[in-house]
Amino acid sequence: MSVSIAHLGPPGTYAEAATLAYLRTLGGDTESQALLCPYPSIAQTLYAVAQGQACLAVVPVENSVEGSVAMTLDTLWQLDQLQIQQGLVLPIEHTLLSRASDLAQIQTVYSHPQALGQCQKWLERYLPSVQLIPTNSTTEALKYLEGDRTSAVITSRRAAVLYNLPILASAINDYPDNCTRFWVVGKEPSPGGSYTSLAFSTPANVPGALVKPLQVFAIREINLSRIESRPTKRSLGEYLFFIDLEANASVASVQAALSELATYTEILKIFGSYNVASLQL
């Protein structure tokens, strides 16, 4: 049976690269029969799974330089029933594509805000006076190169091959160890594994509202590999907390912690337990 997988498009994005590398780890029929479905925004890839138009979505969660992808966290919180099936870590190497003959010709650089942020120092050094214009994805930006020798786009090496565009500069990311973490998300129960992700809101205006949820894990020596706050958007000082545990929710002490946690939180969403795979580009 073929599996449809939603990702940020058009083809050539890092989300597509993560999806293809993930399929290679599965091999066999799954790899050969998978149907990749590009969507114009991260939110739409998640809606596609929630509404049954795709089986899975591969969405970026955080980058090692630019941090969390707010749209992924905010959309996952809004949708119900989505579970994490697998974590993926993809190394990121940015290239500059352009029809210009050299850097001096370039007046405008287009890319996804995360990619612009990850190449900030390189841009300040080599293209200090260009205009930077954010786009919905690194490959959506490629349309601006059509018939224009003063524009450039930051994207993957694979996009250069796919769209037959010249590479003007390679490995332009400011930090060589640039990686992005993705989640494979679906409606199936998560398979279990060494990481558990969850999010919760706390009752408003209760002093110490965050202390108790954190103590639940601390007293059981369960390590938090990540904690991220996002505004509830209701009023200043009210947050949702996204937490990754280095633990499997099937373990008794973790189950006890999650039961106790539910008594201190307003809304608690557990996105499941899963393993993380390191991918190769």
Next chain:
Amino acid sequence: MSVSIAHLGPPGTYAEAATLAYLRTLGGDTESQALLCPYPSIAQTLYAVAQGQACLAVVPVENSVEGSVAMTLDTLWQLDQLQIQQGLVLPIEHTLLSRASDLAQIQTVYSHPQALGQCQKWLERYLPSVQLIPTNSTTEALKYLEGDRTSAVITSRRAAVLYNLPILASAINDYPDNCTRFWVVGKEPSPGGSYTSLAFSTPANVPGALVKPLQVFAIREINLSRIESRPTKRSLGEYLFFIDLEANASVASVQAALSELATYTEILKIFGSYNVASLQL
């Protein structure tokens, strides 16, 4: 003696509005003799104070809808010696300025990414097919209105008055309780008050690295009003943590917590204790 205060410019930004409202709370000579210094980026306002070109900087920390201002946190971490003198909460009401005669004429909307994010639903509803272009500040965007009836800018009502530009739509923010929190930052020791802010990195690859720092506060029942993680930019999974305590660092139990905290952290920076004022536009 006149006080020079750096803020994100050009004049008419919310950072300038926060600075003016802050000066009104001080009154007298300080208000009348203060010298406002607009800078093209938030990072540059903080560098200006670190390098002695300005006495104070007023910088946005977080918005109730869009969350943390990463540039403020990342720059404060890099610079030494800066202390928080005062917290400010400013209500935000966005307006749409344009020389267009109606919304149908508009093809492009310019503003700071935070303002575009805070009006996302309004834009999807009333201007679904326009191009959104981020700028360094809400008022920097105004230059695009010159001689162009197809462009609009999201900015403050005050900017409309300052630059004599027509208001096409008012109160367009998606959430009516939209507020931004600012910090007044300087080189003087912080004055003390009911909030304390700090940031730390934890030793790399030590399991449980975040549990111990959080326990330090939990066991003393010191409430964390906010916790925010930012990547160290070295490698995926290594974070800095920015924490706001609802407590004054001069209290003995808080001092004890901070001393113990230093034994579990790699680098610990305490930005001081201060009070928070609610401002009126």
